[in-house]
Amino acid sequence: MSQLAPAARRQSEVLQRVLAGEHAVVYGYGVAGARLSGADRVRAERAWTAHRARRDLLEAQLAGLGVAPTPPAASYALPTRVATAEQARTLVTLLEERLAAVWADAVADLADPADRDLRREAASGLADAAVAAARWRGGSVPFPGLPERSG
Amino acid sequence: MTDSPDVLRAETERTRVELGRDVDALADKVTPSKIMDRQTTRVRRAFASMRDTVMGAAHDTEQSASAMASAAAVTWLAGLERAAADRRTGQVLKAGADLGRLLASIAACESTHADLLVRENV
Numbered sequence: 001m002s003q004l005a006p007a008a009r010r011q012s013e014v015l016q017r018v019l020a021g022e023h024a025v026v027y028g029y030g031v032a033g034a035r036l037s038g039a040d041r042v043r044a045e046r047a048w049t050a051h052r053a054r055r056d057l058l059e060a061q062l063a064g065l066g067v068a069p070t071p072p073a074a075s076y077a078l079p080t081r082v083a084t085a086e087q088a089r090t091l092v093t094l095l096e097e098r099l100a101a102v103w104a105d106a107v108a109d110l111a112d113p114a115d116r117d118l119r120r121e122a123a124s125g126l127a128d129a130a131v132a133a134a135r136w137r138g139g140s141v142p143f144p145g146l147p148e149r150s151g
Numbered sequence: 152m153t154d155s156p157d158v159l160r161a162e163t164e165r166t167r168v169e170l171g172r173d174v175d176a177l178a179d180k181v182t183p184s185k186i187m188d189r190q191t192t193r194v195r196r197a198f199a200s201m202r203d204t205v206m207g208a209a210h211d212t213e214q215s216a217s218a219m220a221s222a223a224a225v226t227w228l229a230g231l232e233r234a235a236a237d238r239r240t241g242q243v244l245k246a247g248a249d250l251g252r253l254l255a256s257i258a259a260c261e262s263t264h265a266d267l268l269v270r271e272n273v
Binding site for chain 1: 246248252260262263
């Protein structure tokens with residue numbers, strides 16, 4: 001990694017953090033999907049597919065920078081119990097909220113003019129996660145992705 | 152370009168505080184349910200006065216016309232929210248680290264409003 005230019009190193013570190021988040025969310029949707037049925041199940045499957053696509057894109061971008069993408073963990077400690085459909089909805093809402101925060105931090109970390117395209121992508125990742133969280137939650141929050149303002 | 156990091160940081164913080172205040176003031180105006188209430192009231196009032204002057208009382212006409220106008224208003228509002236989100240993303244690209252993060256969050260909120268407006272009213 002020492003041969004990477006500073007911009008590429010910064011970008012790859014940000015991409016790795018977001019990728020780790022997407023890995024966790026993909027895992028979480030797999031767990032939650034098993035507890036959901038009907039329209040929620042369909043929605044969870046679509047979200048799972050969308051997050052996998054985003055993960056694949058991030059992996060391709062990292063490979064493009066000459067960096068090995070961080071692999072997913074074998075399993076994840078779930079932040080909530082997932083035994084019922086309601087708990088499954090709570091889990092995916094929480095995951096999308098946390099992912100929104102990861103994307104928001106990526107926006108902050110990609111402030112250099114050289115990061116422009118990635119920053120636009122991070123803003124759109126934040127918006128996608130915020131929209132998904134709002135759909136599961138059934139309402140919006142004033143500052144998605146900014147936990148310090150959610151008090 | 153002669154500003155020291157401390158000066159820049161203070162400036163950013165001040166902008167954030169001011170922006171936060173503006174956003175708080177705006178929050179009431181941009182909450183979809185409140186916008187809908189205001190729009191619906193306005194549309195109802197307009198239709199009510201039109202009915203009184205040119206059409207005479209007909210409750211069915213008022214209700215269906217009002218419902219159609221509301222649907223158009225929702226589409227229009229969702230478009231405004233989407234345009235606001237797009238504009239905000241343009242601002243994100245020009246801002247520094249922290250302000251960019253805040254603006255991206257506001258853009259995401261606007262996207263959420265556009266999405267909820269469309270989904271709740273189709």
